[in-house]
Amino acid sequence: MPNQDNALDRRDLIKKGLHGLALLVTGGVSGFLAERSQANSYHWQIDPSKCIACGNCATYCVLEESAVKCVNTYAMCGYCNLCTAFFEPAPKSLNTGAENQLCPTGAILRTFIEEPYYEYKIDESLCIACGKCVKGCKEFGNGSLYLQVRHDRCVNCNQCAIAVACPTQALTRVHRDQPYLLKGMDNKA
Template identity: 60%
Template sequence: MAGALVFGSLAGFLGGRKGKADENRWQLDPDKCMGCSNCATACVLDESAVKCLQCFDMCGYCDICTGYFDPNYNALTTAAENQMCPTGAIIRNFVEEKAGQRFYEYTIDEKTCIGCGKCVKGCALMNGSLYLQVMHDRCVNCNECAIAQSCPTQAFLRLPSEKPYLLKKLAQTLIVNKARDPKQTEARALINKVTRR
């Protein structure tokens, strides 16, 4: 009898697995993120699974980047006291001077980034091209994500594991457009891992 009971429940649970849908992975909605810094500290991993990403197609390549420079900077140099990033994870590279304007490219060094979102908060003053994502080579997919628990905007949600990333709505339009060009393999690779909204 007990055996039948357990077998029955097993069959029930297996049947209850919502068809052939993918298993879930944690992700945060960058449109809801406020850059509160909890991501850097709340994760159960010593080094948070949350990292910053740059959506270059949304970036203004500003000279005075509000995501890169501390609002109280001394000088527009790469010296640590001028930078917003506590670990110096944003790499600033000069690209071109056009019509008297100097343009810089800002790239995130994934290994150095701690996911604190300070740059996200700063960038949100302008274009908001920097955004946080849970990186799935690091995330151990806890039952109850410790960051989700402490997220003030409840920005965390479960996504299908095949497409465990989210773009800002605006960025999604841009990247989808970009990926139409068959030469843009990186954009295609990115959009394939993104759950679209």
């Protein structure tokens, strides 16, 4: 059956042609992507100017313990005795008693420096990124406390689950050489 053989040859030829075409397309796409690509990777970070400390960071991260933690830019901190990030509104007394603290996990360490100043340091192992202190500091203090993705914890998902849930699109992709958006700082690594 010569007819059939012809048909077979033709099919084979078409298939080979398409195979070559697919290779070409893949090559073209790789060339295009290579031009647009860079070795530098993207990482998720919170833009503190957009963050409203809604608390989503605490619950939406794919990690059981959120990769977001609170950060203090000490240069902006007032070292207040009555810190509105540390104390409940109208605290019974200005000491580290649990009933006075705003932080649900007691993650802020209050250390006396000199009269009348106190240092406030975040214990990252306890911080759950609920943003209560951030709100307190922003509304009544200097706004030196804010939330940041900690890159030693973040697994850098292709689509950050917190970014999806963020009401103000405060989570953006930043470059590896500038992985933090710290307040009042030159953020170049």
